[in-house]
Amino acid sequence: MVPRPTSLLAWLLSTLAAIVLIGAGLPGPAAAAATTTGVKFVDIPGDGVTLKANVVAPAAAGSYPAVVFPSSWGLNDVEYIAQATSMAAAGYVVVSYTPRGWWASGGEIDTAGPADMADLSKVLDWTLANTPADPARLGTAGVSYGAGISLLGAAFDKRIRAVAMLSGWTDLNYSLYSDQTRHLQSAGLLGLAAQLVGHPSAELTTMLGDFTANRNIATVMEWAKVRSPATYLDRINANAPAVMIANAWGDTFFPPNQLADFYGKLTTPKRLELRPGDHAIAELTGILGLPNDVWTSVRGWFDRYLKSDANGTQPGKVYLKPDNAAAETWSSWGAQTTSTKRYGLGAIRWYDGTGLLGGSPTTGWSKSLPNDLDTVANGGVVLLTNGISAFTGLRPTIWLPFVDRNRAGVWAAERPSTALKVRGIPKVHLNLTGTAANGSLVAYLYDLDSLGNAALLTHAPATWLSGTAGSRTLDVSLSAVNYDVPAGHSLTLVVDTVDPLYYDANSAGTITVAGGSYLDLPVK
Template identity: 30%
Template sequence: MRARSAALAGALALTLVLPAALLTPAGAAGSEVEVSDAMVEVGPEPGGAPVEIDTSTFVPAGGGPHPAVLLTHGFGGSKNDLVGQATDLAEDGYLVLTYTARGFGDSGGRIHLADPDYEVADARALVDVLAERDDLVTDGAGDPRVGAVGASYGGAISLMTAASDPRVDTVVAAITWHDLTDAFFPQRARGERSPGPFKQLWASRFFVSTAAQGLGVPGTDPVCGRFAEEVCAPFLDAARTGRPSTELLRLLRAHSPAPLLGDLEAPTYLLQGMADTLFGVEQSDATAATLRAQDTPVAVRWSDGGHDDLGGSLAADTATIEPWLDHYLRGDGAGDAATGDLPLPAFSWALPRTRGQDSSTVQSGADAEAATYDVLALDGGPQPLANPPGAQPASLTAVPSTGSEAADEFSDVISTYPLAALPGQSVAFDTEELSEPRTVVGSPRVRLRITSTARSSTLFLSMWQVGSGSADLPRRLVAPVTVATTPDEATTVDVALPGGTWQVPAGDRLRVLVTSTDQTYAAPRAARVDVVEVRELRLPTIEGATVLSAEGAGLDDEVVGLLAAIGVVLLGILAAVLLGRRRGHDPVDPATADVPLVIEGLVKTYADGHRAVDDVSWRAERGQVVGLLGPNGAGKTTTLRMVMGLIAPDSGRVHVLGRLVGPGSPVLARVGALIEGPGFLPHLTGRANLEAYWAATGRDAAEAGYDEVLAIAALGGAIERPVRTYSHGMRQRLGIAQAMLGLPEVLVLDEPTNGLDPPQIAGLRPVLARYAAAGRTVVVSSHLLAEVEMTCSHVVVMHAGRVVTTGTVAELVDSSDTTVLTLAAGSDPEVLATTLRRVDGVAEVEVVVDPAEPHVIVVADLPRAEVVRAAAASGADVVGVSSRRHLEEVFLGVIAAASGSDPDLRQVRSR
């Protein structure tokens, strides 16, 4: 149980740090900036142990006096994360003090999670350090002119420091929380005071990112790491039960800005992200509402980024921070004169990027509380949905930390809607098609009516955009609600959907999806059935919005490609198969109706202009094991991704059993695939992963063929262990077994032997042969030529994006005009080659120098017997004669010929 507890302790490790680039671009310390390091003594731990904080001071050029900035890093980080930001500010004339918070890096003490008596008190002690300097602007004795700046963990500490220390003159807080209670146990049912469901997916991510915190540190508890016991224990309990104790709720509330805001008078700038499953815009809105009510100057900006994505408004967002600091630390609003107009709009927001747009359009207007609501009717009526026993499988609405740009890559090729709208566990309510385009700014509202078989119902609501035959979730967020109910009696609640901005074109519909589970949250494990109804959707709009200048760039192409690749690994196969389970009435091409796979004229050119696949055509018949061969970069994987509908070709077609393949084609239900490696939920066992995968398809468990595929996986007792404990080879075997679930008619395997040891590779050969012999088709992409030769019946060879040869393995390795003469060990094959080159009818002689088995390959317009007689007459010690070449020789030959015969091939850069 200790290992289990250690994993649960990871729930405490809140990786709230966003790269310093969120606030300002990173850079190295400039030559004109003087940097000094020091350890500063702060308050002791509860037991009296002394604590020192690791600090760095960045002093600008010139004699001063300078205004100061106190920079606080995100959770799990250190002062090293802030070097670029501190340098930029120092070069602009600010003296900057950075530090590593208590419990992290080289600083002493334990992690108390933004405790007013520890982390916040430490920040106030650092203001004391600034007050002792003689090169700062001051507003009185011991009162330096200072701003507090931080993101996430650092943002909350900055707010709490300013609220508890009147010497702080302004605050910039980004992507941070108002109340940790609502952040970890969000409740979006208006008027409900009970906590909502626990954000379990973030707990898992925290473990992955900070599981090593405290390991090897003398005197550190192996379960809690560097966390203080009073924080660790109640979190461990919540991670185990999914519910917060009274003690934990009290702690989370106390370790939040919310109870301290009444004392915050410093002008405050809040940057909050709309791509944030951890701290949504409702957190900054709650902080801003409190501050406005007490006349504290405050501005709010909704960024297109967040903890899940830097977003398309990054450059425009960061450009606003320094004008805010300038105004309140050395401009018209400096010192005690912070009573004039705000230097920035009171409320501004980024609109979603359109396809191909590098940066987001930013608008400003009245604050979100001033929004007006339009009411749209929803169809559907009362509908039942079930919470399955164990709350598995769970709906999936987002890939963690996969940004909107990478998600757009997914939506180009697959719809994620079926992953969220699991059959029997979800219901949908649609508006009519919109007659005119709408810009939505704020938190849409719905009224939810629930009749449950249980005394409590936990549900998850999201707003989808439906157009052109597909559904998209522009803001990949859900609204969790936990509502007390009386069995078989209706309960009605108002629900605030996640806040953000949307642009909905005319002709699209909006859909409210209600699900009983969501992978981000811990849902109740007991089975129940709810009948739910949502009758109307209230959309917020803000009149008189002004477009602001917004320059910036999104993620670069390499980052987008990486995120998209990761997402395809995790979701691509699952989504393709899942979508394929929805059988449709797609037309059948009579000419290819009985052919498992036909590829015609495929062309794929990527955005940078390089062609990955160039006019590729081939087919795979029933009973065949087809090897797709080619060097790295030949275009094999790109071809297979088009076969599976994961990406769309620029031209050409793929037919499976006569049906045209595209993203989500129903015929993909008859295809199993392992492409670019398997993706599994690490905390589930191998068996549970297979069962969850199959359950997500909506097909009967009896059709899965678990016994057959488990025998193929050959994992023994390891099938009952969590996948995170598996070796690479074990994961690969489980991935092959997953692809074979349901015994699909076409099986596509990309590098299936990757990570397998020789006995396992040998054992896979007869499995694939038997699979095809039953009338199915297997396509294997590989660069292991010997394995293809022993496993496959047919071969397609690709090079530089094109097919250079096809045929049966037997045809390719056997040639009537080729004779292979094997000589005794130690023989000189050049002597025989010289003799044979003089024989009439011999067209080509190739020598293969191998001390153990030298041989000569002869291509001739002569009967093989005459070639052998000529060799024997030369006196050569011939010990073997064969017409068979190894596939490697064929492969290298056709590749060499293709490379030399067509200069256009060399201009194609394949992927």
């Protein structure tokens, strides 16, 4: 097993919290102060607990649309002050609150469960009773934890007419156990935050303990299912709120594949936006009160659905900002993919330890990978690796010759004369022989230049827990990607057995990848 990087997680949490809390305290424009009531800190009665909150509203008398912001996991209600002040100056009542169990709010952490849903409805009640909010024009929004609570709330409270979910989840089980692989760093950071600035419930402590120990999996998954918007998709569709979803390609907490699936099944007015970065990175500068196109979309979304502004953010669109190309807007998620190109995995060459990626899948070869021996190919560090990439515009990069061919399989495609436009969810099909009953693999897709520099496009782990040793096939859906591989570069696949982002299920021995394996690549 990979050890838990506790000190690193503590540093990441404290750094993120400091940035957001300092930025949230920045004063808004003078014009905003003159046209709003100013920020007022209040106590709101939740469902049997007191919730710490703040409210800012237009100064002029009247009836206004209102937006409620639950704060992010580990943060509190001051998180949204910059945006709340700006929105109030534009004619919104904005109430931000700290969910139960966090900071000074009462109760214990419910992890977007039934108690949090009841609290959100109580906050809406308080907003209508104590502010000039129009009951027909209520919205919810948030980042991360606040995003999940906001979307879940729309399933349980019909008064919510518009939702903006930023860096949120739709399937908590996918976030914890995608392809049966437990996510080590992200879950560890969530647990650490709860210990540092929250009051974890006995239930949360038990669930995290069971997750870490890999026990009572069915119980943990049922707990997560209750807290997944996908579970209540029919209710959300029936209530018909306008739903905007914005996230990052490299979100290590809530990978975007789940969002694409959920978005496709929504029948409400809807919009999906994906940008470079990691969890809560794309919207971070907006939290700090700086210009930010995510928050511009959010404002336009509420303008359209709470103010009936036809010039607001358009529904029915999928907005995709690639890492290295111009932004694209599509009518649906699938519209970005023109075709799927199959790349067969060929035999490993003796002289460079690399196989051909391309052509029809071939047979008669195999590549053995030792279990629990890592390589330089990895997904990086939660928040940090893809977060830096969002600000620099540079993908995480390794030097491919440093990938130990005794520990990994490497397959490189021929270098095309034109750019290869990757659009969608790549899938890797692996034929495995002689496997143990349980095991894990990680697949990485790189953009390899002529000097050996390999930029990571996407990756994903996959685990089998069959209880039976022997041959098997393994299908791995890599995280969604939107990227142009430049002309003259080689699309390269690396497969190994360990990544610090995840727990693995490997024991001593080897895993053998055999002929007939291939990569299906969605392209434009």
